[in-house]
Amino acid sequence: MHTHDVVIVGGGIFGCSVAKHLAEGSDLDVALIEKEQHLAQHQSGRNSGTLHPGLALNLKPGTRKARFAIEGGRRLRAYCEDNDLPIRNEGLMVVGSTPAECARLEEVHDRVDSLDIDLSWLESDEIERIEPNITGERALYTRDSSTVLTADITYSLANDAWNAGTDFYMGCQATGVKRRGEHIDLTTDKGDIRANYLVNAAGVWAPKLAKKLGYATEYDIIPFRGQYYELTTERQDEIRTNVYPTSMPPRVPNSVGVHFTRRPDNKVIVGPTGMIALGPDTYGPTDMDLETILETAGSSRFWKFIGSKDTLRIAWTELNKTYRKKNFLDHCRKLMPDIQADDIKKSYVGISHYLVDDSGTIQQESVFERGPNSIHLLRPKPGLTSSLSIGEYVSAITLRQFEEGDASGTGQLPDPDDLAPL
Numbered sequence: 545m546h547t548h549d550v551v552i553v554g555g556g557i558f559g560c561s562v563a564k565h566l567a568e569g570s571d572l573d574v575a576l577i578e579k580e581q582h583l584a585q586h587q588s589g590r591n592s593g594t595l596h597p598g599l600a601l602n603l604k605p606g607t608r609k610a611r612f613a614i615e616g617g618r619r620l621r622a623y624c625e626d627n628d629l630p631i632r633n634e635g636l637m638v639v640g641s642t643p644a645e646c647a648r649l650e651e652v653h654d655r656v657d658s659l660d661i662d663l664s665w666l667e668s669d670e671i672e673r674i675e676p677n678i679t680g681e682r683a684l685y686t687r688d689s690s691t692v693l694t695a696d697i698t699y700s701l702a703n704d705a706w707n708a709g710t711d712f713y714m715g716c717q718a719t720g721v722k723r724r725g726e727h728i729d730l731t732t733d734k735g736d737i738r739a740n741y742l743v744n745a746a747g748v749w750a751p752k753l754a755k756k757l758g759y760a761t762e763y764d765i766i767p768f769r770g771q772y773y774e775l776t777t778e779r780q781d782e783i784r785t786n787v788y789p790t791s792m793p794p795r796v797p798n799s800v801g802v803h804f805t806r807r808p809d810n811k812v813i814v815g816p817t818g819m820i821a822l823g824p825d826t827y828g829p830t831d832m833d834l835e836t837i838l839e840t841a842g843s844s845r846f847w848k849f850i851g852s853k854d855t856l857r858i859a860w861t862e863l864n865k866t867y868r869k870k871n872f873l874d875h876c877r878k879l880m881p882d883i884q885a886d887d888i889k890k891s892y893v894g895i896s897h898y899l900v901d902d903s904g905t906i907q908q909e910s911v912f913e914r915g916p917n918s919i920h921l922l923r924p925k926p927g928l929t930s931s932l933s934i935g936e937y938v939s940a941i942t943l944r945q946f947e948e949g950d951a952s953g954t955g956q957l958p959d960p961d962d963l964a965p966l
Contacts, residue, residue, distance in 0.1 A: 548575040550942060551739035553718050556588035557694060558924055559745035560701035561935025567708035570943055574710045579717035584698040587747050590894035592805040592813045594786055595620055596929045597661045597688040599638045605658045609909050613926050614660060616933035621690055629696050630808035636689035636786040639680035641878055645790035646682045653684055661688040677782045679881050689786055691807045694928055721756045728917050741942055742918040748824035748897045754920040759913045763899040764845040767824050770816030771866055773888040780812045787879055802875040814876060814888055817866040827893045848904025899923050
């Protein structure tokens with residue numbers, strides 16, 4: 545059995561960020577295990593690559609989520625520039641197309657105005673000057689948004705961790721986990737691995753792994769499947785920035801609607817849809833995970849979540865967007881009126897997840913849990929944007945516990961300012 549001071553489960557951008565920070569900041573023996581043969585095969589390789597400054601997401605000033613996002617976005621931009629990684633710095637606009645949406649934009653402005661980001665109003669003629677093919681009455685615009693290639697960043701972080709001494713176990717799936725005294729033993733399909741401390745960064749699978757150790761019992765997960773499209777090569781030059789619609793409440797938290805994202809590889813990603821997935825890795829149209837289906841169907845938290853009229857309406861809308869291209873185009877045309885069916889082609893599918901509590905409420909903040917010898921990233925938010933800041937935060941928690949000679953610390957998570965200069 546191989547033994548390491550710290551074992552990280554998950555080879556996505558969060559797992560690799562934690563590995564980099566731990567390996568570069570300490571002499572601990574760090575290892576990362578990943579079930580796939582390559583990194584970033586799931587959420588970290590299946591997203592639009594947008595660094596969010598707070599406009600399109602429900603960031604509230606003073607929250608940990610807002611601090612992680614704003615500082616994380618700045619760090620990622622600097623990291624890409626320092627390491628010659630692809631990045632496109634063209635900003636992001638949230639467009640209001642109706643009087644009600646423009647009123648909603650005023651609310652968004654009042655909420656995010658105190659955030660430390662560049663922010664300006666655009667009238668219809670200014671929208672047209674920046675994005676000639678986008679129509680709207682008014683928009684909020686920020687230059688503090690970029691697009692990146694997430695998989696490239698993940699591999700760069702992994703390379704940093706490798707050069708600092710991290711061991712990587714690729715194609716190594718964790719099938720079980722148990723506490724053995726002061727250690728945690730992971731059963732994998734390649735043999736057992738012992739950890740003095742476990743960092744669970746397994747993405748959609750993280751809550752399931754945590755529950756095997758008795759954590760995350762107050763939550764159930766609802767996996768969501770998002771189909772992305774992309775503009776054809778003939779039309780991809782017609783979008784220059786990142787363009788989002790104004791989301792109108794009531795809605796599923798952080799559901800940003802169908803939007804256009806111009807990536808550094810010049811692809812313009814359109815979407816996504818957002819229907820409930822039939823399992824954590826069900827990317828194909830007929831894929832399903834019977835265990836997940838049965839767990840979801842037997843969850844009272846799920847039925848409380850899905851049982852409201854607003855959620856059922858949204859679910860029906862998303863189902864139609866997913867299986868009826870005409871409905872999806874109708875949402876696209878709210879921003880780009882002349883887009884036609886032949887202008888977009890199906891691209892990749894991404895799967896994310898929500899955590900719901902006993903009342904069926906979705907958790908909007910980052911959710912971490914820690915116990916003896918472990919910390920679990922149940923839902924780090926807002927995803928890609930916060931990966932460096934959360935990686936440092938989790939690393940600092942881990943290092944503190946080793947430095948104090950007790951890796952069994954539990955209870956409330958410390959404030960980021962008590963650990964690192966976020």
